[in-house]
Amino acid sequence: xxxxxxxxxxxxxxxxxxxxxxxxxxAFSPRLEALISETKRFAxxxxxxxxxxxxxxxxxxxxxxxxxxxxxYGFTGDNSTTxxxxxxxxETILSICKRNVVDLLIIGAxxxxxxxxxxxxxxxxxxxxxxxxxxxxxxxxxxNPVPFQRMVVNGHDHSKTxxxxxxxxxFAEKENLDEIIVVDEVDIPAVSMSIADDSxxxxxxxxxxxxxxxxxxxLTNLLSIITTNGIRLKAKTFAGRRGFxxxxxxxxxxxxxxxxxSPDHHMNIFDRIFTHDLEYMLADLPCNMxxxxxxxx
Amino acid sequence: xxxxxxxxxxxxxxxxxxxxLASRMFAELGRRIKLPVVMGEMILGIILxxxxxxxxxxxxxxxxxxxxxxxxxSLNAITQISVVMLLFVAGMEMQLPVVLKQGRLAxxxxxxxFAIPFTVGFWLAWIKPEFLQVERTDTHLIFSVFFGTAMxxxxxxxxxxxxxxMNIYRTKIGMLIMASAMFIxxxxxxxxxxxxxxxxxxxxxxxxxxxLLYVISFGVIMLTIGRKLLSRSLPFxxxxxxxxxxxxxxxxxxxxxxxxxxxxxxxxAILGAFIMGIALGDSVxxxxxxxxxxxxxVTNIFAPLFFVSIGLHVNFxxxxxxxxxxxxxAIACIAKISGASLGAFLGGLNKRSALAVGFGMNARxxxxxxxxxxxxxxxxxHADLFVALIILALLTSISSAPLMRWVTKNNWG
Numbered sequence: 030x031x032x033x034x035x036x037x038x039x040x041x042x043x044x045x046x047x048x049x050x051x052x053x054x055x056a057f058s059p060r061l062e063a064l065i066s067e068t069k070r071f072a073x074x075x076x077x078x079x080x081x082x083x084x085x086x087x088x089x090x091x092x093x094x095x096x097x098x099x100x101x102y103g104f105t106g107d108n109s110t111t112x113x114x115x116x117x118x119x120e121t122i123l124s125i126c127k128r129n130v131v132d133l134l135i136i137g138a139x140x141x142x143x144x145x146x147x148x149x150x151x152x153x154x155x156x157x158x159x160x161x162x163x164x165x166x167x168x169x170x171x172x173n174p175v176p177f178q179r180m181v182v183n184g185h186d187h188s189k190t191x192x193x194x195x196x197x198x199x200f201a202e203k204e205n206l207d208e209i210i211v212v213d214e215v216d217i218p219a220v221s222m223s224i225a226d227d228s229x230x231x232x233x234x235x236x237x238x239x240x241x242x243x244x245x246x247x248l249t250n251l252l253s254i255i256t257t258n259g260i261r262l263k264a265k266t267f268a269g270r271r272g273f274x275x276x277x278x279x280x281x282x283x284x285x286x287x288x289x290x291s292p293d294h295h296m297n298i299f300d301r302i303f304t305h306d307l308e309y310m311l312a313d314l315p316c317n318m319x320x321x322x323x324x325x326x
Numbered sequence: 327x328x329x330x331x332x333x334x335x336x337x338x339x340x341x342x343x344x345x346x347l348a349s350r351m352f353a354e355l356g357r358r359i360k361l362p363v364v365m366g367e368m369i370l371g372i373i374l375x376x377x378x379x380x381x382x383x384x385x386x387x388x389x390x391x392x393x394x395x396x397x398x399x400s401l402n403a404i405t406q407i408s409v410v411m412l413l414f415v416a417g418m419e420m421q422l423p424v425v426l427k428q429g430r431l432a433x434x435x436x437x438x439x440f441a442i443p444f445t446v447g448f449w450l451a452w453i454k455p456e457f458l459q460v461e462r463t464d465t466h467l468i469f470s471v472f473f474g475t476a477m478x479x480x481x482x483x484x485x486x487x488x489x490x491x492m493n494i495y496r497t498k499i500g501m502l503i504m505a506s507a508m509f510i511x512x513x514x515x516x517x518x519x520x521x522x523x524x525x526x527x528x529x530x531x532x533x534x535x536x537x538l539l540y541v542i543s544f545g546v547i548m549l550t551i552g553r554k555l556l557s558r559s560l561p562f563x564x565x566x567x568x569x570x571x572x573x574x575x576x577x578x579x580x581x582x583x584x585x586x587x588x589x590x591x592x593x594x595a596i597l598g599a600f601i602m603g604i605a606l607g608d609s610v611x612x613x614x615x616x617x618x619x620x621x622x623x624v625t626n627i628f629a630p631l632f633f634v635s636i637g638l639h640v641n642f643x644x645x646x647x648x649x650x651x652x653x654x655x656a657i658a659c660i661a662k663i664s665g666a667s668l669g670a671f672l673g674g675l676n677k678r679s680a681l682a683v684g685f686g687m688n689a690r691x692x693x694x695x696x697x698x699x700x701x702x703x704x705x706x707x708h709a710d711l712f713v714a715l716i717i718l719a720l721l722t723s724i725s726s727a728p729l730m731r732w733v734t735k736n737n738w739g
Contacts, residue, residue, distance in 0.1 A: 240495070268614075300423075302549075302550055305423030305427055306423075
């Protein structure tokens with residue numbers, strides 16, 4: 030109990046970066062080696078220690094298989110540990126992360142899941158919704174990983190946004206990126222009907238443009254107070270549904286990674302049925318995604 | 327095949343032309359003095375109808391807007407189509423995720439904002455129907471539920487417009503008001519559909535139970551699987567079929583199909599159109615331009631025909647009952663403003679902002695007019711009460727913005 034309280038105290042208020050401890054959820058899938066290879070790259074990039082987590086039966090065969098791959102990628106007992114535990118996958122992974130004060134959890138995720146699996150909630154999606162640490166979802170892990178070139182981050186009007194942008198800057202610095210694109214989305218529900226009948230066309234356009242301009246200037250103000258460490262922050266504001274528009278943009282830009290705020294509440298099946306925000310992206314991952322959990326909240 | 331006579335065609339086209347041209351003129355004049363378009367259209371209907379033009383020139387009025395015969399049937403069909411399309415676009419503006427995102431605060435505001443006026447309205451109609459100059463009949467429960475609903479409903483488009491004009495649309499309070507208004511719209515129209523089904527079945531019984539089961543199943547399927555399927559088919563329709571013909575035919579075709587379905591099920595066609603509107607409007611794949619085209623088409627062609635036609639069938643002078651108007655206004659405004667303010671206050675807003683939310687939610691607009699008209703045509707309310715509801719809709723739509731400004735002094739903290 031005392032240990033748990035100490036752990037919670039360590040986690041609460043801990044900034045979202047640096048990533049001192051990273052974890053990888055191991056599933057013995059065909060992509061296991063690629064995921065370990067990517068983890069190796071991130072571990073070197075962030076000078077982090079690594080926790081490998083497997084939920085399931087610990088057999089000699091599995092152990093040998095994992096050990097072989099880990100040795101191949103230079104993971105020794107000094108810079109990594111492996112946790113084997115039985116239990117419900119999501120709960121167990123999250124509890125191990127909490128226990129080890131993990132800063133970044135890496136999981137493999139398919140871009141798009143079938144409708145039934147999505148609604149019922151797959152392990153990777155459930156983790157991304159519920160984790161109390163930042164989660165990096167890798168859609169196409171490679172055996173020979175390459176650094177990220179293009180990074181897009183959300184710039185929503187939300188108190189978590191500043192932490193997401195700062196985390197993105199930290200990440201970008203490590204990747205030697207020159208630029209990050211910060212995207213904000215202006216959602217204007219019910220505007221069409223309320224202005225369609227009593228405003229001439231130029232006024233309708235003007236109203237919408239004014240809303241986008243207001244948001245754009247708010248974003249510019251926010252970016253002006255952030256320490257960028259020489260990285261250029263390029264602001265973009267679009268009218269559109271929050272979560273969906275940024276995903277589309279990241280896809281069109283061939284972004285390597287999309288950095289977003291963690292959800293405000295525990296997302297449940299209703300959030301999937303009446304899709305909004307993060308759920309748009311989880312329904313169809315546009316690229317690799319980093320969900321920043323700012324533990325200040 | 328039975329067709330309209332040469333004279334019928336001439337009269338029908340002439341009456342449609344007068345309604346469209348004159349309503350546009352009134353709408354434009356109204357716009358200059360900041361009146362909602364719907365108000366200009368309603369005033370035109372009153373001028374053209376038995377209250378004024380029909381009173382002084384009964385022969386021309388009866389010739390242009392006959393109460394019986396082929397032209398009357400044709401105009402009635404157009405009005406029916408207009409109602410269905412208006413509910414369809416109202417549904418398109420609903421975004422259930424917005425309600426979900428606002429969470430507890432929106433739930434508090436919408437529940438109290440609807441529940442309090444609904445309960446007060448229902449109680450008054452049920453216990454003291456004489457105040458509303460209604461006699462107890464076998465449809466008294468239906469009337470009471472309707473009156474409660476009429477007291478509780480809000481008008482999403484009017485509210486959105488007010489918030490935009492006040493430049494608070496995208497603020498926390500703005501989004502809260504929007505989310506609450508959306509939720510109330512949804513609840514209001516669902517209850518009203520049940521009221522109409524009850525009217526059809528004359529009370530509560532096995533037939534009504536089965537109808538409700540069908541309706542709930544229809545709603546759940548349309549808002550889950552139907553929504554997803556629609557969303558997936560839209561990119562194909564908008565890119566592979568001709569633009570905007572493809573998406574227009576697809577949307578309106580499905581709207582009328584759903585309307586026909588709910589009508590068959592024993593509920594008014596409006597529910598099918600409304601649910602279909604929600605399912606379609608929620609899709610992120612529906613182009614903004616397509617949304618605007620549908621709105622323009624409905625609000626500039628069908629809405630004027632509907633709102634003008636209201637005044638053509640009711641005499642607003644002989645059916646104006648000051649006592650009833652004052653009672654309806656007092657009950658509706660006090661219950662709605664206090665209910666919505668209480669919800670916003672309980673949800674965490676300060677007193678002043680909560681009161682502003684209450685004034686904002688009090689705008690009834692076209693939704694109240696639609697609700698009243700359908701109820702009047704279904705025989706649920708008498709003409710005097712219908713007129714009182716129309717006046718309530720118009721006065722609350724005009725007064726909301728100034729009252730919000732007054733209470734906040736343009737300071738939204």
